[in-house]
Amino acid sequence: METVLWDRIQFAFTIMFHYLFPIVTMGLAPFIAAFRLRAAFAGDTVADRAARLWTRIFAINFAAGVVTGIPMEFQFGTNWAAFSGRTGSVIGQPLAMESVFAFFGESVFLGALLYGRRILTPKLHAASAVVVWLCSWMSGYFIVVTNAWMQHPVGYTLGRDGTVLLTNMPAVLLSSFAWWQFLHVITGAILAGGFIVAAAGAFYLLAERDLDIAPAFLRSGIIVAFVFSALAVFPTGDRNGANVTTYQPVKLAAMEGLFRSEKGAPLAILGMPDTARRRLLDPLEVPDVLSFLAYGNFRANVAGLAAYPRSLWPPVALTYYAYHVMVGLGTAFVAVGALGVLLLWRGYLFRARWFWWIALLTVPFPMIANEAGWVTAEVGRQPWIVYGLIRTSEGISPTVVAGETVFTLIGFAGVYLLLGILYLFVVLREILNGPDVRPHANAPGVTAPV
């Protein structure tokens, strides 16, 4: 038990740190492609400068994502060998597809995007930006397919020794669980990208600099943030909820803090789950709404945690809080986005200094919401590593003991502290330097990047 807990903590820590970077790359990639296309086809110099700034920031995130992503792939084998050995014929596939399609393409075309501005034709340069965008999303898709299979396994049979044998790869790739999860993940990343671009615009407006480019950032960022915040709630959030209701009803009960099964179950807005006494403390509830959201009927019966044996419960409090943080922040994003779009529509956006502050200060919260969503999905999946098929405790490496995992966890914490400081330093420096070119590698013989 102790070993499995440390393995889980290590995986959670390294994946949550890693995921900060893909949020940014998946969220910024469409902006870069859009700016590049505008520069290439409309000859827009503001879009060209915008694309250069965001490409530099993208490249930093890509490098940090690769560096922190390699340990994720290693960990399947190092810490979760039994799981990997049993399920590798399925989950090895999307992971291999990710590296040979998405990573190869992304790294090569990112090189072209970074170093090719003066060498390639503008159209080919813009095409590189589009390929980088598609590859970054493809990467996300293959990872979500892997996770979705662990949430809802399909397309396999069991061998005699309990090994999972792949039978139908298209079923794994096209599972509706995977698609809705992917669309939700990607809307989460785009809304984060929108808020980041808007915040950069707000920062330049507040600092009274780069005023030719700042309004474009604030305008495009806030529109995208609003649209995708709304899409994150409906339909993608809603459809994910429906999949959880169908395939993982215990997770749903934990997310909502619903201990007793109820006809006309209430939706808890606030409250603290007390697992020992099996009730929600100090609740603020809206009657009947959970039944409606889950089944489209205000009187429908929603199964509570008590309907399941205790051994099948996920950690209730963590699942509940993570879910409520995600939903609460998601609602706030819709409100901030709507306010920004309203101001833009009424022509006040570029005079409303107070809103620039809101846009600037919003920037860390999409990261938190994205991470909280994953905590809901993954902690809520417990005690299963493959839902209904393999328990998490059966998945760990038979030869690795808790002490080793604790030791390496501390090692990761140290390296990631250094990496985190470096990352903030570099990204803030790029934002402070602004959109105009500042040769980075300025020695003879090499073309300066972007």
Place this chain on the structure above:
Amino acid sequence: MSVAAFCVLGVLLSGYVVLDGYDLGMASILLFVARSGDERQSARNAIAPFWNGNEVFLVAAGASLFAFFPQVYASSFSGFYLPFMVVLWLLMGRGIAFEIREMIENALWHAFWDVAFSLSSLGLVVLFGIALGNIVRGVPLQQGGYFLGLFGFLFNGYAFAVALLAVLALCQHGAAYLIVRTKGTVAERSRRAAIRLFPAVAAWWAIVSISTFFVRSPATFGAPPAIAAGAAVALGSLIAFRIAVGRQRHRGAFVASACFLAGLLLSAAGTIFPYLLPGFPDPRTGLDIYRTSGPPAAMTTALTVTVLALVLLAGYRTFLARKLTSRGT
């Protein structure tokens, strides 16, 4: 199908060694061939656009192993737990050192991170060499196919010999790269380094090859024709390398160095075939490609995917390289 998968894995791993090999090797000799700040800068610029993309091959090789032979992936990654974690930290430390150096314009700061970059790269080459040496020699697999790769077992004479060969060969490879991609004193020093490394590489390669016959019985060599072919390619390429360097045919020398590495790996693959993780002391107690391969659907999918992706990669890499160099300076 299992044999095809074994070959695809070999291609991906060779791709990693040839490509990341030059930036690892270049980093290992960086402190000697580039001394002033400007020299180091120009040497670093020679790999700046590429090193990250080269590391992707390691990820691809790992993921393909996972897709083709899950049990080998699970057993080797968990068995080499601590060494693999050290590899991870060195990979990260190397990336951090490379990128953080540019942050502050200060000579001491630059010097510190150059040393960190060089040493972490050298450490990686040593660890990869130790890993390869132990795979050729075999690991003590227990029932169920798992093992515990403790440092006491992994640190043996043969593994160190392979590690030294890896260091020498990749330093030579890195030097060959720098001759092509830099100018002036750095290129000149790299050329001299390549000339001086050549006899050491040749002699040490002969010693390692002979000692392979002592760490495992020649009767257990899986594919002698592949070993012979690999050795022939390596020998021919090594001679071609020395001639090309002497005649200042630098691109040719780099290609020859790449072929030398590929030849070495081919003969190593021929030695362990059909085992991916041979046992110790008897290699035949190891994990082979037939018993550990996935179900047919998995093998077909992964083979199609990797071959298609490699063809695509070759296509767009060539296309972009041509576009990037045709009109550039």
